[in-house]
Amino acid sequence: MKIAVLAKAVPDVKNVRLTIKDNDIDTAELNFVINEQDSYALEEGLRLKEKLGGEVVVVSVGDEARRKGITQVIRECYAKGADRGTMLLDQDYSKWDGGVRAKVMAALLGPEKPDVVLMGSQSFDTATSRMGPMLGEAMGIAHVSLITALEAGGDGRTFAVSRDLEGGLQEKVRVSAPCIFTTQTGINTPRYAALSKIIMATRKEIKTMTLEDAGIDRAELEKLNRVRVVAAGFPEEKEGNALMLTGTPEEIAAQLVKSLREKGLLQR
């Protein structure tokens, strides 16, 4: 069975002061890491392969600035057991709207004819949750999003999945290959890559493509790009900002408990 996994390289913003540049955050000093949700998708793909046999192909799209990040992301996937990896780099990537990205992804995946496409349910950076359903339209195959469990029939053609709805409610869905799943966090526990495999992965080839290689007409793509960024900034502060307590931990604790008691929020 052919399993495609989408893995995006996203900037790691943990413990960094973000600054705005060119209508986005300035990523010049940031590291790129695998979109956390995608490690669940990869794990699910690897498990499918282990159960039913076949091949896991990892695909990632970005621009030159993300080349290093994407390379690391694909190597991480290799170290965990992915068989092949392809990246497509294009200088216009960051200006592309979701619909455009889905078209590019469809052009990359089309020739692969995957039975199953797995991806995270949303990117940490843009958080749009658009890729799965849009890719489904572009490839003409079914999609089921936010899955929390995946059970494959022995033939690898039929799947029984659960989807996460609000309030912990699960929707049970049946679907057949070829199809797309977006995974919800917690569907599995992603494996760690062994150090030896990480080292081996650096020697494994990653296919690098351009729009032209994928047979995509830039002008056609541009016609689909109809959403424009006006400005990026920090969300405005709400009225009545939090009272920020400072001092040593002991002083803060004393102040906090005193204040909560005065407000009648603690019973003693």
Next chain:
Amino acid sequence: MAILVVCEQRQGELKETSLEAMAAAVSVAGGEKVHALLIGSGIEGLAQAVARGGADEVVIADSPELTCYTYDLYRAVVLKAVGDISPSVVIAGHTSQGMDFFPGLAASAGMPMLSDCVKLSRSGDGIEAARQLYGGKIEVRYALPVPCVLTVRQGAFSSVMAGKEAEVRKMQVDLGSASARTEVTGYETPPKEDVDIEKAKIVVSVGRGIEKKENLPVFEELVSSIDGAVLAASRPVIDNGWLPKGRQVGVSGKTVRPKLYLALGISGAIQHLSGMSGSEFVVAVNRDKDAPIFKVADIGVVEDIFKIVPALVNEMKKR
């Protein structure tokens, strides 16, 4: 021109977010008629509730085949409604179903689409929409031409009670050659849990900042030092199996409205906030001073939870 709001119901229950989407629609309608589309089976009873949310017309697509959501059949219905009404904007809620449905709908209708919008306005001939990126740290404004598809963040728009009359029209549902590639075979409600975090007056909630299961006792000790407090958590803590599912606060967990909510090592992603922003008083401890949780906090502490929590336990013991 017109606006089309696609409402969401499941098993005969209307989603509150649909009324919020309606309020968002009314706010950008600028005189255009607001049509609300209700899809399902045996759902006429919901028409009035939808009308009260501000629709000028409620369109009902009722058919046994539409009882449960399937992307393919719902798409056939909405595309038909789009053909009939020619909306400048299609608006709906950014729910689990909304996430599954609208990006594909937009692609198949050939319209640009933005999800999870927190602000909307008319701008020239098009729409300006704001949404949040990087876990709520950045807000970006976008311009879209019409016609377009927009989904709105749950809780970002306040539903209104328009109290006006709306026409109710039944739509001819002719699914023709459409067939569903997915089939809903049932629903599963989460198992009942030991503690009911929804009823607690004080909720001490821990996030990924606790780092590992072995650190839980630190926080359990705090909980036992506060009368009436229960321990809850953000989703990653549950995903990792450190606490049972019934302790999860947020959109895919429980909604709590305690007198006091203590958020420890929680960043404040929207899916978490929507489960706790109804709390009367919020205290947040996080070592990242830009964490979005501080935006909903009444008292904030920028510090290491492993320093603050033991100090809090000591302080509580002083009486």
